[in-house]
Each structure stands twice: as structure tokens, then as C-alpha cells.
Amino acid sequence: MIIFQDVSICYPNGTYALTDVNLKIDKGDFVYIVGPSGAGKSSLLKAIFKEVSVKKGQLFMFDKNITRIKDKDVPYLRRQMGVVYQDFRLLSDKNVFDNVAFALRVIGNPKKEIDRKVHQALDFVGLRNKVKSYPHQLSGGEQQRVSLARALVNQPALLVCDEPTGNLDPDTAHEIMGILNNINLRGTTIVMATHARDIVDQYRHRVIGVKDGKVVRDDAKGGYENDF
Numbered sequence: 001m002i003i004f005q006d007v008s009i010c011y012p013n014g015t016y017a018l019t020d021v022n023l024k025i026d027k028g029d030f031v032y033i034v035g036p037s038g039a040g041k042s043s044l045l046k047a048i049f050k051e052v053s054v055k056k057g058q059l060f061m062f063d064k065n066i067t068r069i070k071d072k073d074v075p076y077l078r079r080q081m082g083v084v085y086q087d088f089r090l091l092s093d094k095n096v097f098d099n100v101a102f103a104l105r106v107i108g109n110p111k112k113e114i115d116r117k118v119h120q121a122l123d124f125v126g127l128r129n130k131v132k133s134y135p136h137q138l139s140g141g142e143q144q145r146v147s148l149a150r151a152l153v154n155q156p157a158l159l160v161c162d163e164p165t166g167n168l169d170p171d172t173a174h175e176i177m178g179i180l181n182n183i184n185l186r187g188t189t190i191v192m193a194t195h196a197r198d199i200v201d202q203y204r205h206r207v208i209g210v211k212d213g214k215v216v217r218d219d220a221k222g223g224y225e226n227d228f
């Protein structure tokens, strides 16, 4: 589903965030990306989400070479992915329903279809009773569940999560992990950058370690390990 072939990422100011990364992530995988601050975890996710361009090497997503994809084709690529951030990034002036419906409206889904999909996504994350609430009326865990519903509403093949439990207390983090595991069990591939040692140790999945912009470990069902 995702193949990095000798990929290097360089920001406009000349900083290399990834150097010669080789990686293969298969359909249905659940992968943690771990590593110290500044290692390149978010940059790796940004490469997948096409927020940064590939300086060197080749990047394949969904069986297509997207290394030099045209700007106009990026929205179509992104429609196959959902994305979840540490700070939720909900629209503060829209209620829960409208936050989840937003992207479906942008791509012109019919109203009936939007209603069905939004309610289905909110049911999945257990938030049907909050459709009319605004983000400031929700707890952090509830806001993250809204952002998960928003990411899932178009049934993406891939979910990219950047520190999804980073702003949550331990119990709420475990709730979110429960939902992520269920999403993965339904067949959705998950790539999740995290610093959460206890989560990585408790919910065992593949662990890819990044340090100084390079992949330094790749363990099936590994733990967090002390180096990180």
C-alpha cells in the first residue's frame, strides 16, 4: 500500500527531515512510528499525506508512483486517507455533525448520503448523542473521537495519525486506542506516530523506529524499547 524507495525529504530551508528511507507498509498493517523529538516522524507522515515533496527517491501509494504527482491530483489521493492530529483540528464554529460532514459536502455528496455516512461514523466512535455540540462543549477525548469520525467518514483505506493520544489522559488514550484497533480490525491500514511508550507496549503492533531522519528499527509486534 505504501512503499518508500530511498526517499529523502528536504524542507525549503534546506533541512533534511528524512534521508534514504526504505519502507513497505502493507494493506491492513497497524504500524507505530516511534523516535525522539525531531527524528522525522511527522515528516514521514507528511510525505504520505503529500504535504511535503520528495526530494530524492520514489514514493508509491495505493499501487501508484506518487513521487511527482500533480498538485491537481493531490486531493484525489488524500480522499483515500483519513488523518488525525494530536490537537484535533476541529472547526470551532461548526457543530459535531458539520465537522464530520464538511469534507463530504466539499466533494458534493448528496444530502441523504451525507446524513447516513455521518451518523454511521458517529455511531462507530460512540458520539451519536453529541451531534449538535460544538467542539468547546466536548472533552478532549470526545473531540478526538469527532476527529476520528471525520477521518473515517469517507471509508478511507488508510488512516494516518500524528500523536493521536498526545493530548489525552491515560484512560481516554486507551479509549482512543480501542477505537483505532477496531478500525484496523475492519481492514483499514493505520500508520501512527507516537511517543506513548505504554500504548506501544500494551497494544502490540509493528514498530518502526526513526532517528535523525533514518529508519533504525522495524519490528513486528515490537515494544517501545529504551532507545526511544
Ligand SMILES: Nc1ncnc2c1ncn2[C@@H]1O[C@H](COP(=O)(O)OP(=O)(O)OP(=O)(O)O)[C@@H](O)[C@H]1O
Pocket: 011, 012, 013, 015, 016, 017, 035, 036, 037, 038, 039, 040, 041, 042, 043, 044
Ligand atoms: N516546516 C519545516 N521546515 C523546516 N524544517 C522542519 C520543518 N518541519 C520539521 N522540520 C525539521 O525536520 C526534522 C524532523 O522533524 P519532525 O517534525 O518530522 O520530527 P518528529 O519526529 O515528528 O518530532 P516530534 O516528536 O518533536 O514531533 C527536525 O529537524 C525539524 O526541525
